Amino acid sequence: MNREINTHITSGVVGLLLTAVFFFNLENISWMSIGFPKTVVYIMGLVSVILIVLGFVKPSRDQIFNVGSNVRWIVTGVLFFLWVLFMPVLGFYVSSVIFMTAIVGYLARVRTELTMRKFLVWIPIVIAEVTFFYLIFTQVLHVPLPQGMFF
Amino acid sequence: MLLETFIMLLDPVIISSIFAGVAAGLFVGAMPRLTATMALAVLLPFSLTLPPLHGLVALGAVYMGAIYGGSFAAILVNTPGTPSSIATAFEGYPMSKKGRALEALSIATVSSAVGGIAGSLFLLLLSPPLAKLSLRFGPAEYFWVAILGLTLIAGLSEGAAIKGLLGGAFGMVIGTIGVAPIGGETRFTFGLPVLQGGVAMIVALIGLFVLPELFNMAAKGKTALTAIDVDSKSRSSFWQVTKTVFSMPGNLIRSCIIGEIVAIIPGAGGNVANLVAYNEAKRASKHPEKFGTGMVEGLVATESSNNVTVAGSMVPLLTLGIPGAPPDAVILGVMMLHGLRPGIELFTTSGHLTYGFIISMGLAAIAMVPVGLLGGRLIYKVIFKTPVYFLVPTIGMATMLGTYAVRNSHTDVIIMLILGTMGFLFKQIGIAPAPIVLGLILGNIAEMGFVQALLTGQANQYPFLKLFENGLSQILIGMIVFSAVWPYLSVFKRRLKQRAKYRALEGQDE
Numbered sequence A: 001m002n003r004e005i006n007t008h009i010t011s012g013v014v015g016l017l018l019t020a021v022f023f024f025n026l027e028n029i030s031w032m033s034i035g036f037p038k039t040v041v042y043i044m045g046l047v048s049v050i051l052i053v054l055g056f057v058k059p060s061r062d063q064i065f066n067v068g069s070n071v072r073w074i075v076t077g078v079l080f081f082l083w084v085l086f087m088p089v090l091g092f093y094v095s096s097v098i099f100m101t102a103i104v105g106y107l108a109r110v111r112t113e114l115t116m117r118k119f120l121v122w123i124p125i126v127i128a129e130v131t132f133f134y135l136i137f138t139q140v141l142h143v144p145l146p147q148g149m150f151f
Numbered sequence B: 001m002l003l004e005t006f007i008m009l010l011d012p013v014i015i016s017s018i019f020a021g022v023a024a025g026l027f028v029g030a031m032p033r034l035t036a037t038m039a040l041a042v043l044l045p046f047s048l049t050l051p052p053l054h055g056l057v058a059l060g061a062v063y064m065g066a067i068y069g070g071s072f073a074a075i076l077v078n079t080p081g082t083p084s085s086i087a088t089a090f091e092g093y094p095m096s097k098k099g100r101a102l103e104a105l106s107i108a109t110v111s112s113a114v115g116g117i118a119g120s121l122f123l124l125l126l127s128p129p130l131a132k133l134s135l136r137f138g139p140a141e142y143f144w145v146a147i148l149g150l151t152l153i154a155g156l157s158e159g160a161a162i163k164g165l166l167g168g169a170f171g172m173v174i175g176t177i178g179v180a181p182i183g184g185e186t187r188f189t190f191g192l193p194v195l196q197g198g199v200a201m202i203v204a205l206i207g208l209f210v211l212p213e214l215f216n217m218a219a220k221g222k223t224a225l226t227a228i229d230v231d232s233k234s235r236s237s238f239w240q241v242t243k244t245v246f247s248m249p250g251n252l253i254r255s256c257i258i259g260e261i262v263a264i265i266p267g268a269g270g271n272v273a274n275l276v277a278y279n280e281a282k283r284a285s286k287h288p289e290k291f292g293t294g295m296v297e298g299l300v301a302t303e304s305s306n307n308v309t310v311a312g313s314m315v316p317l318l319t320l321g322i323p324g325a326p327p328d329a330v331i332l333g334v335m336m337l338h339g340l341r342p343g344i345e346l347f348t349t350s351g352h353l354t355y356g357f358i359i360s361m362g363l364a365a366i367a368m369v370p371v372g373l374l375g376g377r378l379i380y381k382v383i384f385k386t387p388v389y390f391l392v393p394t395i396g397m398a399t400m401l402g403t404y405a406v407r408n409s410h411t412d413v414i415i416m417l418i419l420g421t422m423g424f425l426f427k428q429i430g431i432a433p434a435p436i437v438l439g440l441i442l443g444n445i446a447e448m449g450f451v452q453a454l455l456t457g458q459a460n461q462y463p464f465l466k467l468f469e470n471g472l473s474q475i476l477i478g479m480i481v482f483s484a485v486w487p488y489l490s491v492f493k494r495r496l497k498q499r500a501k502y503r504a505l506e507g508q509d510e
Helices: A007-023 A031-057 A070-090 A092-108 A116-140 B002-009 B012-029 B036-048 B052-077 B083-097 B101-136 B139-157 B161-175 B193-197 B201-220 B238-246 B249-264 B270-284 B296-312 B314-320 B326-337 B351-385 B388-407 B410-428 B433-456 B463-469 B471-509
Strands: A003-005 A062-064
Touching (some): A007 A031, A070 B201, A070 B388, A092 B388, B012 B351, B036 B388, B052 B101, B052 B326, B083 B270, B083 B296, B101 B238, B139 B161, B139 B433, B161 B433, B238 B249, B314 B326, B326 B433
């Protein structure tokens, strides 16, 4: 994915798609409620068109997704989503220990070889971190964290 | 009132909040890739559990500590911890290479403290008279002020004004999801009842500011950082360092004034101030040729100017509601959550709170000296020993917990992740997260102004003309047009200059 694209056109197209999403959801309600959002949606559409025109008149060549390994950020992102989705099922504590360990292991393997010994060091650190946050939120800040099948 | 407020701040809980905030900010700011905005966004939910004054004081201290913390990485690793310390690396790192790392850190600490105090004084002196001006503002003016804030940030922050405007408009639309503030009907819920309550500003702010950075860190996949060895024998006494810093009053005063002027311009924060102040220090120096080899003057200029911007950039924020820099957007978000609206009321009805916040930033600047000199090295050792593969999930967990704690809502965490991922993808095509967040925050002010102005204009044949009638509105519109056109004008001017240069060169060749 490390390649150059015309980001004016891309952002314009993205802007138009977003405009379409909101435009087709403009409801027929009083102007006091819809007047401002309608105006902003129109402006968003106009700015998107300007970007597309600009992209043709003065093409911009920018590198996108050149931050490093694309697979790594995607996998990390997926693990974050799974972490959150499993929170109501497994509970905050259990899901956090599982997914934190998974992310630590996944990101660490870039620079070091994964061994059982390393996991035996990391898991207690992860448990300590999660316990620390869990106690701060539940006992000090009195935030009831999601509970699942365990606790 | 000021004395009363000062005494109020001597409460042990507030003093502890200041020290803890500075230490937390220093910790995050010292880590390359983690910005002051991110520090504020991650720690913001914790501040919401505190009373308004305590929460704002803690966030102000985090902001101050984070900007100062950026100098640690600049001096020891030659990588600015935050964009506000770019020029610090020019002189700080060469000093470290010469075995003067501790001296450089101490100079950065004292200069940052001086800058922080100066910024608070500027804020204290400039805000009340400017806030009085806001009394002349009606709904239409507030609408235009919000639009002005957006155009200024869009134009100045990333150099891609139109993409910034698109981001700002998108932020404004996200802000309109849910119940209308005046009409009371729901908009853009897409049939999902969970969206009736709208997208909480804090949730969007955390997602858009923190998640893209986490994805960046994961993609880069670096392990711990390697710093230059600090020779503890090279330590200079605190008084010696203070004497050195104050031995160049002209440099200090000039840098502080530059910092304040840059800070007041929305969108241009410490990242611009430190470079301008460094450049001016070099121009004014008797030995400009020695810059880049470890000149104390350069270090004093950059570190004092960038810390002035912390409190200094809050002048437009507290008076008109225009965030001077992205971290100020977080502060504005917190203020609005506590029901505080920028303007004269902040200095009258909520005077104790506002003045308390301003003075506390001066106290945070003073707190940087003991925290930086005594705890700085310890914090830095922890940072160097913390591998990135632990940092990413740890910050991720703090982010999720913080988002959840805002409304005890699991849906909010999912929204935060979705917006954060969108923010990362948008960043790839040149749409920065800052204008989106600002659109979200300023959208509320703009919508209220827009609808109220049209309501007052209902007697007219064309109610929308109410937005353009007032002289102050027209001045603001002029400023908006100027700020929108300015980036293109400056590019055009630069091109003309370049063309003239080429022509002159061609003439010489012939």
